[in-house]
Amino acid sequence: MKGKSLSAQLKKASNQSAETVSNSLITLRNERGFSQARLAELAGVDRKTINRIENGHFSPSLDTLTRLSVVLKCKLSDLVEGKRARK
DSSP: OOOHHHHHHHHHHHHHHHHHHHHHHHHHHHHHOOOOHHHHHTTOHHHHHHHHTTTOOOOOOOOHHHHHHHHHHHHHHHHHSOOOOOE
């Protein structure tokens, strides 16, 4: 019984994290005026990766998040914690 409860908690936390990263990335990308393709090019990742992150279908690695934060000129925490983006 406890295992099922923990499993449900983990799934919920994972879904919330994916949604936070998705919303943050969309907001920051739009504020900076980047298309998905341009952001992907500058960050050295595939455009499909950006699309999948924004749609909550992919959990990015720390390396990918770091690359995105450098290009978007924000703190890593702005992406993963949903803090308001800085310009």
